[in-house]
Amino acid sequence: MALMNKFPSVPDLEARAFQRMPKFAWDYLAGGAGDEKGLVHNRAVYDCVRFVADYLPEKRQPDTKHTVFGRNYNFPFGVAPVGQSGLIWPRSSEYLAAAAKKANIPFCLSMLATSSIETIGTIAGANAWFQLYPLRDPGVTKSILDRAKQAGFSTLLVTVDTPAGRRTLRDQRNGLTVPPRLSIANIARMFTHPAWLAATIEQGLPKFETMMPYYPKGADITGVAALQNTLLARGMDLKGLEVVRKLWDGPMLCKGIMSPSDAKDCVSIGVEGALLSNHGGRQSESLVSPLETLARVRDAVGDKLTLAVDSGSRSGLDVARAMALGADFVFMGRAFMFAVAALGKAGADHVADLLGIEFTQAMGQIGCYEIKNLPRYLATNTGTVWPNNRTN
């Protein structure tokens, strides 16, 4: 209760995270591509979505349970994959995986997180989903997917929205580059954030644990250069996605989709879902919000694809907004990470509780008691949610 009063919203956690993190880590988490107008746009679109409430029908407790890919979850939201998680806060992936298991929501582990597949599988079991980036060597892809299966991960996300290097200017200025530049200013910033520094010393240098078996001999200890120069591929085409489809025996979503044509391509090779995403505004400042493109994608594929969204959601109310617009599921990256950076392990449990309470209240407040009925409460005249002129 004390935490709920002190940090009653994700922005409260965000403000605390800002105080506790060294600037380079904060900028890595909070920043976006280019001039960061994409970040602002993602939020603005959510803020446009409004409801018309019904107050007089008989009152009930909203049913927030939701089934996706045959699995029952307590809420229709989950933790999006976040790479370099240990730089943001040591062991953040482990804390969030445990909180997700407890709250019975999905936790998606990034291939580039600093906790391994095996560690997270032990913590979260089938609540664990795995996110794969395109790799140059299909042998490495197969090995990673075999490990995820072995560790009990239930669902695969394949991220396809990184075909070109991104321009995250804050990271460039801070020296979070390949190879990283450890400036005197960054060292000083670590010492002025003692909780982060103590946790980092205890945990050791964050490494890409899942990827370590594949580094070439002589790779540097952080593994950043080895990843960029020898392991990661730039984006993935349909043929590449089909190869992964054949390697993964289980539900699979393509992450980063926003066009109807890409969505139809996913259907054509037997992919079951798409996570409509602009990568939280981190790849380009000029992309539409997934909320703006959701209706067109739905028109193109109907219910042949499960359509999840992310990018900009910061509350249970936002989850209700996205579900009302027709999403089947909602992921959040920064909202969860802010909480761990603010409060460590306790933050992971707190934010899962908080988002659940907010979502339940958002439904109850408009008189909606079943998730599938949320679209009925959507106001249709609230401004610029659909400025999407693309027709294919």
Ligand SMILES: Cc1cc2nc3c(=O)[nH]c(=O)nc-3n(C[C@H](O)[C@H](O)[C@H](O)COP(=O)(O)O)c2cc1C
């Ligand atoms: C710090 C950070 C690291 C990320 N790393 C990855 C990653 O490794 N793989 C991936 O597919 N998406 C990654 N993403 C994107 C998220 O999965 C998700 O699409 C995004 O955070 C959603 O936007 P939101 O933060 O506004 O919720 C990252 C996002 C952040 C903020």
